[in-house]
Amino acid sequence: MAYVAVKGGERAIINSHRLIAEERRGNPDLAELTISQISEQLGLSVDRVMNEGSIYDRDLAALALKQAQGDAVEAIFLLRAYRTTLPRIAVSKPIDxxxxxxxxxxxxxxxxxxxxxxxxxxYDYTHRLLDFALAAECGIGKPEAELxxxxxxxxxxxxxxxxxxxxxxxxxxSENDEEVxxxxxxxxxxxxxxxxxxxxxxxxxxxxxxxxxxxxxxxxxxxxxxxxxxxxxxxxxxxxxxxxxxxxxxxxxxxxxxxxxxxxxxxxxxxxxxxxxxxxxxxxxxxxxxxxxxxxxxxxxxxxxxxxxxxxxxxxxxxxxxxxxxxNGFVTHFKLPHYVDFQAELQLVRQLREQREADQAKEAAE
Amino acid sequence: MQNISGEATQQERSSWMGVLARSRRQDIEDFWTEHGDYFAVEWLRKPHTGLVMVRGRAGGTGNPFNLGEMTVTRCAVRLANGIVGHGYVQGRDRRHAEFAAILDALLQQSDCRKDLLVRVIEPLRARQAELRVEGSRKAASTKVEFFTLVRGENAV
Structure with missing residues (x-):
């Protein structure tokens, strides 16, 4: 039974990939985000993904964010998965x-x-008021820092x-520099x-x-x-x-x-x-x-x-x-098909209820 | 193999390799204008990307721990005269690693070292220093200058 259900899902899965690709792109009349735009303008998102994805590579993290539609946890997952494809070349000296x-x-x-x-x-000393200048159509130009x-x-x-x-x-x-x-x-x-x-x-x-x-x-x-x-x-x-x-x-x-x-x-x-x-x-x-x-x-x-x-x-x-x-893997796996597991539990609950009813009937009779 | 290069000390090599690794490929191309003429004569190791585990120290000074990895691309080339050059660069740009390796090999030859140091390495180093100073001056503009307020009744 479960096998049949998996076979039937194949086309639905492929089509869901196409649907998410379309949704990720958003309105096609608007310019598509580039990796460098993400890496330059959403820098703190990129930093978080690099850090928890555990690979320092701004472009990869920006790509992961684009692919994940900005979902940091999904992007971190992508980066971790990519990591497994690369060999380890060396270990750095501890940074100073x-x-x-x-x-x-x-x-x-x-x-x-x-x-x-x-x-x-x-942002510590900002007023945390939405800055509508950033939403202006003409953009904000080139802000310059003081030197x-x-x-x-x-x-x-x-x-x-x-x-x-x-x-x-x-x-x-430092007592032990060797075994880490x-x-x-x-x-x-x-x-x-x-x-x-x-x-x-x-x-x-x-x-x-x-x-x-x-x-x-x-x-x-x-x-x-x-x-x-x-x-x-x-x-x-x-x-x-x-x-x-x-x-x-x-x-x-x-x-x-x-x-x-x-x-x-x-x-x-x-x-x-x-x-x-x-x-x-x-x-x-x-x-x-x-x-x-x-x-x-x-x-x-x-x-x-x-x-x-x-x-x-x-x-x-x-x-x-x-x-x-x-x-994320554990919590979200609960949404995957558990049809057979659930059938088994359903049967068990039905059985328990039947037994309870039978016991109650027996008690009443006595 | 490195006998021809006997003159370049490890320290010198380490120094130019560091400059090349930290430069952007575009910057190397700007100064090393004849880069287009150079292609790896013989690959001892083709460019490939891998990871370097970056370590920190607990408390900054204590035992080391693994912070996370970074992408690094490396390769090794042998020039026709037998000199071997290594390229190790940050990120995943293979051409960047190739440039670094070829330049490392060329720089080991005493006949072209000085020229390349003057035309490529030093300008790259200067550009990096310039960017660093600019960033630092911006940061310095945000340095807090504390002062103590004098209460009104005490003012003369």
Whole structure:
């Protein structure tokens, strides 16, 4: 029976592809969107898709968005699927964010910081009123940014490092540069190291991670966070190709980094100090980087000797549910034909009802 | 194979390869005007696109973790004189990788290195620096200049 139904669906499926293609195109009297228009003018969408799709390639992400009619989760799925067709050439050296060409950099903990508070391109201080100038038929022309006389300092130190030596903020020191967990190569494994958790969060769905982050600050995680630093800019990617044997720079990529500082009351072994959460994303994804940093901190509960009481602190809850491709796949698969499954359950329910009626009749008779 | 090229140090090579990788192909074509005359003499590795896993560090300074991958296209060519050039470029443009590899090979020959450095590599580097400075000046225009307000009753 199920087999017959699948055969019958073939033409319907092909025709639905044609229908979605027509709908995706929209009104053909209007100009078709180009990939570069998407990549240039819907840059933050592209950034999100690159980040959660886990491939830094603006054109691919823009193409995925076009193909998905702007549906970010669908576009992320497309990018992840494409990823599986490409071989891995190399692994980069860990990026050095102090060498970033900074375009935005703020701290909510210190007003006067070396390098200054640089607002950069942000919607933070806009009034959130719809700007109908953008809807004007003649367009908005070529807005021009202001140019300062001097560029920013070429090396802008981390705000966190200002405390160096005092021990008021925990230090993050590299102890193991060799073994790095890779979710694209090995299945999730609990308990997870911080490397696995950070990779998971970086790829995780922005909405889900944001919700979890929100919960930690609303009483389900005891976080009282400060943004130690948030920075956006370009960093250089360096690899040591096997066939060359010496390091070369291969690219410059845009990233967002967030250093979140959290209060910590201390334990018998450790004096009170601030602890840290870290967020890092491809592109300009500030909300995501901040959320990631909060959830990273919450998930460190176990290693910091705190009680694991809330969902955001529980890696068994958080890590398996962050991935939009998996979550979307599972939730939406329920719409696929379950005719046979359902028939079986239907039969079962009928049977149970018959039995119940029979039992009731028997009881009444007695 | 690289004996002919003995003079170019790894550092120099690394430096021009970085410039070529980060340049847009269009910019390379602008400065390397004879690019049309060069085609790979012999492919040791045809251009193909793959992924590089980008790593970050927890907290910026701690243990590394895998952030995500990026597309990279690479190839290797051998010129008629036996010199091998490698191209590694960001993105999926095969021609860009081919240009980078051929230029890497040409730059390893001491007879044309200086000319190519002057005509191609340095102008590309300058263009990148110029863009960087321009971006940085725009960012600098958004730097907050804090000042403290003086309350009215205290003002003279």
């Amino acid at each position: 964010t102090t060498r970033m060409t900074v375009r935005r950099r703020i701290s909510a903990t210190f007003k006067d910081i070396p390098g200054g508070q640089v607002l950069g391109p942000t 300062a006389d001097e560029p920013l300092d070429s090396v802008i130190p981390r705000v966190i490092d200002l405390f160096d030596g005092e021990g008021l903020i925990e230090a993050d020191i 967990f890779d979710l694209t190569r090995e299945p999730m494994s609990l308990p997870a190291g911080r490397d696995q958790r950070l990779q998971n969060l970086a790829r995780g769905d922005e909405g889900f991670v944001l919700g979890l982050a929100y919960s930690t600050a609303r009483g389900y995680g005891g976080a009282h966070p400060f943004v130690g630093e948030l920075r956006l800019g370009e960093v250089i990617i360096e690899i040591v190709p096997e066939d060359l044997g010496f390091p070369i720079e291969i690219a410059e990529v845009t990233i967002t980094e967030c250093q979140m500082i959290n209060q910590f009351r201390g334990t018998a072994e450790q004096p009170p100090q601030f602890t840290r959460g870290y967020g890092l994303t491809f592109g300009h994804c500030e909300r995501k980087a901040m959320s990631m940093a909060l959830v990273d901190r919450a998930l460190r509960a176990r290693e910091l000797g705190e009680d694991v009481r809330y969902p955001a602190q529980d890696e068994g809850f958080v890590l398996p549910h962050t991935d939009s491709v998996e979550a």
